[in-house]
Amino acid sequence: MDAIRFDGVHKAFRRAGIDFVALEKVDLAIAPQEFVAIVGPSGCGKTTCLRMAAGFEFPTSGEVTVDGRIVTAPGPDRAVVFQQFALFPWKTVFENIELGLRNKGVPKAERGDRVAEAIALMNLQGYETAFPHQLSGGMQQRVAIARAYVLDPDVLLMDEPFGALDAQTRVVMQEELVRLARRNPRTVLFITHSVEEAVYLADRVAVMTRRPGRIKEVINVKPVRVAEHWDDHARIEDVMDLESFVHLRTRIWKSLRDEKGSQDR
């Protein structure tokens, strides 16, 4: 059974009395423990897709299912990393990351251990008692990621999670995410503007058309990655230099470029 399915999903928003079509017939099936990245022009409906999988938004027609069940509400089985972080400003870094575990009824001692682990993973040691407004944008983003990771969810929904990071931190996070994904695979729906990031991280990359969004094509990266032994390279720049990587990147880039070109009107 697919972990996440979009079946003929159509989404219109009503704005100022007129229907505004954001998504038009989106079909996408994500297998359990598969890592799928979505790339597409700004405003094409990537976030809207993710929000429907999360249970914040519902299709106008069509179906979004997770584990075979139609999504009706948000829940901790689908941890979300928001594009705008959405940290609780009145909670410390520690408390922000801890809330999900508290809601699950995890005992205090275990909570402390798991939060500490997530904090170490995200390189946030020493900031446990800081408030979000005392952190840089990149650090806030790492707290948001830690808050999702710590739940150890079946499904991770990540909306441009590395967008606010500087180039170096971003690379570290990408490598870390790949390590995590290989060691402890889970279903990931990952939105990004970076084609490199998508090719490096994902098993498959879905390219969306400009608004109203549809899935234009899905590029299968995993067979290439396995055949060409990408995972033997510890560093992202070594992978990016591989001919097989460059080839896929160029292909997706062209596909996207056609979309952006047709946007002029």
Add this chain to the structure above:
Amino acid sequence: MVSLAQRPLTSAETIGYGAIGLAAFLALWSALSLTGLVPRQFLPGPLEVVSRMVHLVGSPFAGATLPQHLASSFLRFAYGFALGAVVGIPLGLLMGWFRWLDDIVTPIFDGLRFIAPIAWVPFAALWFGTGVGGPILIIFAGAFPPCLINAYRGARFVSRPLIEAAQMLGTPSRRVITEVLLPASLPSIVAGLRVSAGLGWQSLIGAELIVASTGVGFMMVQAQLNISTATVMAGMLAIGLVGLLIDVGLRQVEGAVRRRRGLQ
């Protein structure tokens, strides 16, 4: 003048200008009363008022000393204010969360809130007497609306992603109110408490002018009957000072909340 208005003032300048304003006010007041331009009975001078006030601190007037009157007023105020907060804040938060509750309460609330607290005096006295209960109802009438409105606004305009984040982390719907709405609304709520305390304190004195057998308002009515204008003014001064103290206290709370939130 233009350059002054555009440049932020140093705190010394702010205090200096404040002192100028106060001095001018006192000078005008003294001039009016001391020169006999206005009869002393109509307007006692500043010195006379202050010395009367000092006198009232030690010797009873209308059955109690000034501090005793103030204590009795303040206690009533504290009850009414606390009641307004305890009812207004949770109700406002719930109205911000449950649309149906908003729809039920808003028409009633809008219908009642333009009635000045003082207008409740006859019924307050009728239902709860003129001792403690009646005045508390009147303070409540003044203190309750800002508590409710600010809690409601705070809850209503909580950023959506924060609610969604809490839901995604498995927070049950009921607990979203305490986990997100309340803390997110806190800056708005404490701002409301300041307004609420001001209105409550004003309403109380108004109420005491009509009902009650102790309190600063009562003392002033008795003074008026005795044509002791200096006592009336000493009462006004005391009301102003205590009101200021309450506001300064709550301003500290507000500042602490905002600083903790990184809002200033």
